Amino acid sequence: MAEKTEMYERLMTNVKGIAGRPSSQEEKLQAICDLLKSAVPYFDWVGFYITDPENPEDLVLGPYNGAPTEHVRISLGTGICGRAALTRRMFVVQDVSQETNYLACSPEVKAEIVLPIFLGGQVWGELDIDSHTLAPFTSEDGDYLGRVCLVVADIVRQS
Numbered sequence: 001m002a003e004k005t006e007m008y009e010r011l012m013t014n015v016k017g018i019a020g021r022p023s024s025q026e027e028k029l030q031a032i033c034d035l036l037k038s039a040v041p042y043f044d045w046v047g048f049y050i051t052d053p054e055n056p057e058d059l060v061l062g063p064y065n066g067a068p069t070e071h072v073r074i075s076l077g078t079g080i081c082g083r084a085a086l087t088r089r090m091f092v093v094q095d096v097s098q099e100t101n102y103l104a105c106s107p108e109v110k111a112e113i114v115l116p117i118f119l120g121g122q123v124w125g126e127l128d129i130d131s132h133t134l135a136p137f138t139s140e141d142g143d144y145l146g147r148v149c150l151v152v153a154d155i156v157r158q159s
């Protein structure tokens with residue numbers, strides 16, 4: 001098995017282990033951020049944005065691991081996160097300098113991947129990952145991160 005596949009298979013086992021812990025939803029989501037950031041060398045900021053139940057036109061910052069960001073609330077359609085939520089699709093940007101509708105977290109960020117997390121057909125939130133490496137993401141990242149998002153949806157459903 002290729003090295004990256006092995007790494008992701010181990011990671012998935014650990015993500016499912018976190019999901020089964022008797023801890024709060026917030027603690028589990030934080031543990032998943034911590035795990036992803038430490039397991040994948042080109043993941044430099046890993047966090048969740050959650051649809052505001054009071055105002056579903058906005059995403060609010062949830063648990064994260066990485067540099068603090070000023071973007072604690074993002075409107076649908078704004079930036080990469082707001083566009084991923086609006087289109088309900090994974091959004092991969094291999095070079096953020098090419099994006100005009102982009103909210104910079106830090107000047108070191110070169111690439112970003114955002115995946116929506118669905119609950120009952122609605123975008124419950126999303127997983128957002130920034131990288132300081134240019135063009136680091138492969139289709140394998142997208143596939144496994146999609147699986148992580150399914151586990152997150154289960155965590156939320158069971159909370």
Ligand code: SME
Nearest residue numbers: 069079080081102103105
């Ligand atoms: N870059 C994101 C904003 C969130 S920060 O990356 C943490 C965007 O353009 O939506």
